[in-house]
Amino acid sequence: MTDAKVEAEAKPAATEEKKLSNKELKELKKKEKAAKRAAQKEASGITPEQQKQIAEQKIEKKKQKQTTATHLKKQLNQTVIKENKKIPHLFGHLETREQRNASSPTISHIVHPAILSLTLKYSSYSVVGSVARLRNMLQVFKQVIQDYKTPENTTLTRHLTGHLSHQIEYLKSGRPLSVSMGNAIRWLKQEISLISIDTSDKKAKEILCSKIDDFIKEKIELSDQLIVESASTHISxxxxxxxxxxxxxxxxxxxxxxxxxxxxxxxxxxxxxxxxxxxxxxxxxxxxxxxxxxxxxxxxxxxxxxxxxxxxxxxxxxxxxxxxxxxxxxxxxxxxxxxxxxxxxxxxxxxxxxxxxxxxxxxxxxxxxxxxxLADPEDLILKKSQKKSFALEQFIGKKDDEKNNDDDEPLQNWRKIQTLNVLNxxxxxxxxxxxxxxxxxxxxxxxxxxxxxxxxxxxx
Incomplete structure (x- = not known):
């Protein structure tokens, strides 16, 4: 076989390789890798049927993990809530309590009980004020970190931030996060990322809890002391x-x-x-x-x-x-x-x-x-449980009050008036x-x- 014949046979082979696009080459490589993996598993005693079951289990796990904060936000945007609450068009872009609550059932099974309790306190306004909400949130995060267990094949630094994101997303369903809470969450996630992978879970939890305590002391307690001392000079x-x-x-x-x-x-x-x-x-x-x-x-x-x-x-x-x-x-x-x-x-x-x-x-x-x-507009409406003051009763008169009864309270049927919107x-x-x-x-x-x-x- 002469050199000219060898070159002539090599040329069509080269042109065939050139014809393959980048996508096709990638697919070929993927198939080769998959074939090698299948051969290795068969050699270790895993049948093709078992391989399919393992692949299906992995797909199911991926689907479960898809309930992250970003996916929940997409769900919130897509949900159409049937409600008769009337909001003026100027404030129509603001999120209502019902829209926030739409995300809570999907992740409630992975939320810590302390977070559930705190969310209820936020939504019922038993904990009010950005400092009080911040302090309560950080103390609850300490409980979440202490009860946290790192899953297999993962590390605390990588998995804990995602776990906290679920808790935070549920916390938002009660009330939107304040600026101070947002700053503290960013700080905490940064502190988690700085922990070494070689650190044991027990040690890492101790470090994080002590840092949270230091944060509360420095950024809230000591800051308030300095503000009080400075502001007291203006009161004589x-x-x-x-x-x-x-x-x-x-x-x-x-x-x-x-x-x-x-x-x-x-x-x-x-x-x-x-x-x-x-x-x-x-x-x-x-x-x-x-x-x-x-x-x-x-x-x-x-x-x-x-x-x-x-x-x-x-x-x-x-x-x-x-x-x-x-x-x-x-x-x-x-x-x-x-x-x-x-x-x-x-x-x-x-x-x-x-x-x-x-x-x-x-x-x-x-x-x-x-x-x-946006808070609930019903909070601004006089409810049946609220008693009228003595002066108001004297001004209205007992006879008029007996005629009207409790059913004729002002703005009781405000939803039926199309042109009336109550904004809180x-x-x-x-x-x-x-x-x-x-x-x-x-x-x-x-x-x-x-x-x-x-x-x-x-x-x-």
Missing amino acids: NGSTILTYGHSQVLEELFVYCAKHQNKHFTLIIVDSRPLFEGKTLIKNLSKALGDELSNYISIHYVLLNSLSSTLLEDVDCVFLGAHAMLSNGRLFARVGTAMIAMMSHTRNIPVLTCCESIKFSDKVQLDSVTNNE IMYDLTPPEYINKIITELGALPPSSVPVILREYKNT
Whole structure:
């Protein structure tokens, strides 16, 4: 056989190889690998039927794992919930409680009992406030980590983050996560990823639990102490302070000024429906100070709709709590906060906000419509269980009340009125020009310095 003949036979073989596309070559390689694996399994004593069963089991396991956070979000978007709740078109993009609850049945079987209990507390508003929700969440995460068992053929650093994601996704069904909770979750997942693969599960759990304890102490307890010490300089003897709702750090501030600094001041607590958080502030102050409360603090309780200009004339300073501080210097807080800040600004009353750095967010928001939380509109409707006040009964008259009975309560049949929508939003946005100072653990700073604090927080 001459060299010319060999070359002539080699050329068609080369052209045949060139004809095969990349996809076809990949398929050939896959088939060859599959054939090798099948041959190895047959050699080890596994029949083709057993191989099929093993493959089917793997497919089923993959299907079970598909109930992750991303898939649940897709399910939420696809679900069509039949409800007669009416939401204005302007707020139609916000998620309702029913839409959040749509995800809970699919993953409830893998959720820790402590998470189930906490979700119920969130949804019933027995745990309110971003700091209280954050503290409770981290303490429950400690229980989840302690009871966690790493499955076979996986490591704690890889599997625990996914396991926590399921718990967090169920937690969202009660109420959306606050900014402080989101920051803490990102921190915890980063700490899990830093744990070495060689570390035993027991040791890794101990490390994570101790880090959670340190986080609570540093970012909540010590931060609040520094804020209280800094803010107390703005309260003097005989001054009149106005606050809105309830904030944990403000409660500690008023107790500190009364107990440790022996300051006597007037406190005007402004409150609003439906949560009436100002009442919890009064209860907690009376518990902390007891019989000495009247000796130090003179409390005036006012509803937001009856806050008149005569009350604001005597106010020396306004202290506000915060749900979050956005990077453009705007305050995201309980609805009604913006109105108090604006009213105080027009009367040249200084407005101070006490906020921990854990509540600072990179987000930028210009209004309270794009991102907010929708609560149940029924909370704003007068229910049968709620008794009318004595003054209201006297104003209405007993005869009229007997005629109307309890069935004719105002807005009882509001759903039947097509043109009427009842909206219960949780938060509003206060522009930075209405806030004089933000008191953090890093000091008292203007709202324009929020990006600086965010940068410092990230570096630490």
